[in-house]
Amino acid sequence: MLSPQQACSLVLAMHDGTLRDGQPERFAIQSCELTAHGDYWAVCSNSEDYVLRGMTQYCYVGVSAHLVNVHSGEIETVANCFSVEDYLQDKYDLRAAAGQCYVLTPAFGRDDKPAMINLRRKLGCSYPEVIRMLCAEQRHWLTGLRRHLEAVQRLLGQQNIATQVEMVPEAAGAFAIGVETWYQDAALKALRARLQ
Structure with missing residues (x-):
């Protein structure tokens, strides 16, 4: 040493x-x-x-x-x-991560109606869009450095949007984020971009 x-x-x-x-x-x-x-x-x-x-x-x-x-x-x-x-x-x-990707996913499902209503209100989107974001193929909302995803997770938690950070082989369809998502509106904007 x-x-x-x-x-x-x-x-x-x-x-x-x-x-x-x-x-x-x-x-x-x-x-x-x-x-x-x-x-x-x-x-x-x-x-x-x-x-x-x-x-x-x-x-x-x-x-x-x-x-x-x-x-x-x-x-x-x-x-x-x-x-x-x-x-x-x-x-x-x-x-x-050993070649895998970090992704932010919802920590609730389609059976949690209050969480779905809250998500729809916070994102200003339709129920079909919320349902689509919760289906298996669309659950990878955001991707990036684990530290950035954990910061967004805390910000979304303050908006009563429960999420979790996972490691997956591919982050197909997830919206990539960086340091620009350091405040609540930016975190919600990144999540809205996932709707596109």
Whole structure:
């Protein structure tokens, strides 16, 4: 297993050759922490002028952290639009899926009339459309990263629309979602798109 010093050395070596105003840029380590599963060192680095001297004008942006595999030393860079935790969760979820897809499906059937009425009202659609969304061939409503589907599941739950996240071999017919579904109206809009 790589030590934290070895991981930091790998990250600093990665920055070799970086120039600022035609001169070699020197980098320093801000932090180095072992991830929760113990499989990566999360190393944050930036220019020496920023880290050691607090000169914000020399702060490099765009990278959240560098993940150094504790066994292989392979480095993955996490963009600053992700937290290290979210990046790793997506990575673990994809590994667990083993080629399958995550889908959001209804957690109720055609025998639950109050749930059907609520779904029809929330989506502003007809009963035949609701019935179609609950039949076996149409139950895969949304697909995407497990983390995004779980967020939509919580949002729909606040609208009393019971759903569940499942893993299936194919997500045929499911509407693909991403980070844009972070609020209730966007989640309902994605579900309406499934009606198309």
